[in-house]
Amino acid sequence: MGYDKSEVREQLTTDDIFQLLVEWGGEPEYTSFGIISTTICHNAPGDGSRKLYYYSNSTLFHCFTGCDSSFDIFELTIKVMKIQKNKVFDLNDAVRYIAYHFGIASSSYDSDINSLEDWKFFEDYDRVKEIQEQKNNRDIILAEYDKKILDNLNYNVIIKPWLDEGISLDVMKKAQIGYYPSACQITIPHFDENGRFIGLRGRTLGKEEAKLYGKYRPCVINKIQYSHPLGMNLYGLNWSKENIRKVQKVIIFESEKSVLQYASFFGFENNISVACCGSSISTYQIQKLLNAGANEIVVAFDRQFQKRGDREFQHLTAHLTKIYEKYKNYVVISFIFDKDMITSYKASPTDEGKEKFLKLFNERIYLK
Numbered sequence: 001m002g003y004d005k006s007e008v009r010e011q012l013t014t015d016d017i018f019q020l021l022v023e024w025g026g027e028p029e030y031t032s033f034g035i036i037s038t039t040i041c042h043n044a045p046g047d048g049s050r051k052l053y054y055y056s057n058s059t060l061f062h063c064f065t066g067c068d069s070s071f072d073i074f075e076l077t078i079k080v081m082k083i084q085k086n087k088v089f090d091l092n093d094a095v096r097y098i099a100y101h102f103g104i105a106s107s108s109y110d111s112d113i114n115s116l117e118d119w120k121f122f123e124d125y126d127r128v129k130e131i132q133e134q135k136n137n138r139d140i141i142l143a144e145y146d147k148k149i150l151d152n153l154n155y156n157v158i159i160k161p162w163l164d165e166g167i168s169l170d171v172m173k174k175a176q177i178g179y180y181p182s183a184c185q186i187t188i189p190h191f192d193e194n195g196r197f198i199g200l201r202g203r204t205l206g207k208e209e210a211k212l213y214g215k216y217r218p219c220v221i222n223k224i225q226y227s228h229p230l231g232m233n234l235y236g237l238n239w240s241k242e243n244i245r246k247v248q249k250v251i252i253f254e255s256e257k258s259v260l261q262y263a264s265f266f267g268f269e270n271n272i273s274v275a276c277c278g279s280s281i282s283t284y285q286i287q288k289l290l291n292a293g294a295n296e297i298v299v300a301f302d303r304q305f306q307k308r309g310d311r312e313f314q315h316l317t318a319h320l321t322k323i324y325e326k327y328k329n330y331v332v333i334s335f336i337f338d339k340d341m342i343t344s345y346k347a348s349p350t351d352e353g354k355e356k357f358l359k360l361f362n363e364r365i366y367l368k
């Protein structure tokens with residue numbers, strides 16, 4: 001069982017590539033053709049010139065100095081792992097690394113929900129602390145960060161943009177949402193299902209900064225990067241797992257913000273939502289939801305299309321159908337899908353209030 005290289009590459013957006021370059025210390029910048037970064041392909045971060053170009057059209061990099069050649073994201077992964085982690089990756093390792101990083105599930109997943117990929121790979125993966133195996137179930141325990149940092153970020157500032165977007169003060173407090181002034185970032189602590197602090201993501205507030213660095217990225221504070229493999233966790237599961245067990249339903253959103261909006265609408269005590277933190281749901285995440293007792297998984301992604309039938313619409317419906325086909329034999333999968341376009345372009349189902357959310361929820365779609 002493995003990953004299909006082109007299938008994984010096809011699912012990566014320019015923003016994903018940008019995020020990786022940020023994490024690898026390439027100090028990327030968006031350009032008209034894609035991205036310019038320092039040459040982390042053959043230099044340590046901070047040492048290279050800005051001569052590594054990424055072309056969105058071809059999805060290829062070109063290094064104009066040391067390497068003097070073109071390569072794809074997997075070849076870059078191999079180069080970066082060698083330089084930054086002193087690890088020898090082959091192509092398969094690189095494809096898996098990227099797939100796991102972005103929570104892209106393998107398409108060869110078909111026969112048995114428990115026979116997941118080659119988990120041995122994780123023994124090499126920096127953030128994994130432990131893999132627990134019980135019967136056919138494998139649990140990945142991510143390493144914990146020092147929670148003290150959260151006290152420093154608890155500035156008691158009122159995060160007005162999020163209040164305006166329907167997230168209550170109580171919910172922000174419970175979720176320990178903070179603010180990191182040096183980076184103009186709202187800080188969002190990520191916990192695992194047992195409430196262990198495993199990552200800290202920042203939502204950049206300034207429009208220019210957001211354009212430059214991407215909307216969400218791992219926080220870097222005092223040279224510590226608080227990142228974690230997104231596909232290996234579900235944001236919010238620590239708060240919602242008991243309720244999921246009771247009602248046997250879960251709503252899976254793309255972003256943390258939607259989970260907080262949902263909790264603001266209905267109360268934390270009624271919360272049955274989680275976020276996959278991207279637009280891919282990993283097999284591991286699905287397994288987590290099944291373990292939590294979900295009989296129905298409601299996929300509630302953003303309205304990423306302008307009108308019915310456009311290119312984005314086709315992309316989104318194909319993506320959702322793929323998710324359905326992959327997991328339909330294990331669990332009921334339904335979709336919140338704003339076919340009548342009652343919310344705005346790119347809005348999440350919770351972005352425009354409780355009424356619209358409930359309407360979308362009640363009219364959710366079951367594929368046959």
Ligand SMILES: [Zn+2]
Nearest residue numbers: 041042063067
């Ligand atoms: Zn190079």
